[in-house]
Amino acid sequence: MKPQFIRRNDRLFNESFSVKWYRLPHFEKFWHYHTEMEIAYNLKSTGTRFIGDSIAPFAEGEIVLLGYNLPHVWLNDPQYFENRKDLYTEGINIHFEKDILGNSFFVVEELKEIGQLIERASRGIVFLGESKKTVPPLLFEMLDAKDGFERLILFLKVLKILANEHEYQYIASLGYPESFDTKDARMSKIFNYILHNFQSAITLNDVAEIAKMNKSAFCRYFKKITNKHFVRYLNEVRISYACKLLLAQDSKSITDVCYASGYNNLSNFNQQFKKIKKMSPSAFIQKYSEILKT
Numbered sequence: 001m002k003p004q005f006i007r008r009n010d011r012l013f014n015e016s017f018s019v020k021w022y023r024l025p026h027f028e029k030f031w032h033y034h035t036e037m038e039i040a041y042n043l044k045s046t047g048t049r050f051i052g053d054s055i056a057p058f059a060e061g062e063i064v065l066l067g068y069n070l071p072h073v074w075l076n077d078p079q080y081f082e083n084r085k086d087l088y089t090e091g092i093n094i095h096f097e098k099d100i101l102g103n104s105f106f107v108v109e110e111l112k113e114i115g116q117l118i119e120r121a122s123r124g125i126v127f128l129g130e131s132k133k134t135v136p137p138l139l140f141e142m143l144d145a146k147d148g149f150e151r152l153i154l155f156l157k158v159l160k161i162l163a164n165e166h167e168y169q170y171i172a173s174l175g176y177p178e179s180f181d182t183k184d185a186r187m188s189k190i191f192n193y194i195l196h197n198f199q200s201a202i203t204l205n206d207v208a209e210i211a212k213m214n215k216s217a218f219c220r221y222f223k224k225i226t227n228k229h230f231v232r233y234l235n236e237v238r239i240s241y242a243c244k245l246l247l248a249q250d251s252k253s254i255t256d257v258c259y260a261s262g263y264n265n266l267s268n269f270n271q272q273f274k275k276i277k278k279m280s281p282s283a284f285i286q287k288y289s290e291i292l293k294t
Contacts, residue, residue: 004031004033006032006033006034015148015151016096016097016100016101016152017095017097018093018094018095018096019139019151019155020092020093021091021143022090023089023090024089024090025083025087025088025089026045026076027047027074027076029075030073031073031288032071033070033071034068034069035068035069035097036068036095037066037067037095037097037118038072038094039063039064039093039162040091041063041092041093041135041136041139042058042059042060042062042064042074042091043061043091043136044060044091045060045087045088045090046059046060047075047080048074048075048077049073049075049171050071050073050288051064051124052070052123052173053172053173053240053244053277054124054171054172055277055279055288061132061136062126062132063127063131063132063136063162064124064125064127064171065117065121065125066124067098067122068097068098070122070123072124076089092142092143094139094142096155098118106118111156113163114156114159116163117159123170123171123172123173124170125162125170125171127167127168128165128167128168129165129167130165131161131162134161135162138154138161139158142154142158172240173240173243174226174228174233174236186211186212187225189211190222193207193210194234194237198237198241199238199260201262202234204218204219204230204231235275238262238263239261241260241261242258242260242261242269242273243284245260246285246288247285247288254281257281269281
């Protein structure tokens with residue numbers, strides 16, 4: 001179940017990004033990733049989206065932003081494969097490089113919020129607020145734009161709206177990306193320590209010492225920054241890594257994955273996996289296997 005790399009080199013007239021409208025009987029069952037970032041607007045169709053280590057239903061009107069190299073596939077409900085004329089998928093996709101306008105363009109004060117949005121998209125973001133109403137008209141304007149300059153201005157407007165949206169949810173688990181973006185030097189050290197040591201035993205004393213704080217102060221600090229208790233966060237990182245191993249083409253057994261992810265007890269691993277993913281490891285594997293079924 002290893003995701004396939006594809007090249008999104010289908011831009012028209014050498015423009016810096018592509019925007020395309022589609023209408024299809026159903027989405028292709030193709031678990032893949034690409035170097036381009038993606039804005040996916042689902043105008044019509046329902047099903048289940050698989051993004052990173054997340055499995056969740058999707059509905060009409062959903063807007064998702066995907067970071068580069070984030071594996072994904074949208075899988076329609078079974079009835080979409082029954083050749084019914086009343087069921088079809090429709091929407092608009094935009095593909096663009098992270099540095100679409102250069103490495104320093106989104107660093108300037110007027111555009112830094114967009115730059116931060118691009119960094120945050122490493123986990124994937126689904127937008128839930130007013131942007132669901134204000135973004136779609138701009139997407140259709142982009143399709144009808146008279147030239148590339150007008151299309152680019154509309155694109156920047158879309159990014160600005162999404163950057164300022166306060167109602168959103170991250171999609172992949174907190175520990176899924178390989179790195180974290182934080183301006184807090186102390187928290188950066190903590191994140192890096194966890195990511196380099198989560199496969200071994202980590203105690204509260206260990207991370208409190210890294211932060212140069214006592215345990216009580218550290219717990220309050222960590223909760224304030226991440227809105228999670230430290231133990232919960234550590235388990236999310238470990239379970240996220242376990243998901244990667246379970247989905248690998250040369251997948252190990254569940255027992256091997258348990259120990260490779262930092263757990264020394266299969267029962268505890270299964271318990272934490274079910275608590276975080278809302279399903280057992282075996283059910284997780286089976287659910288993802290449906291992607292490749294024809």
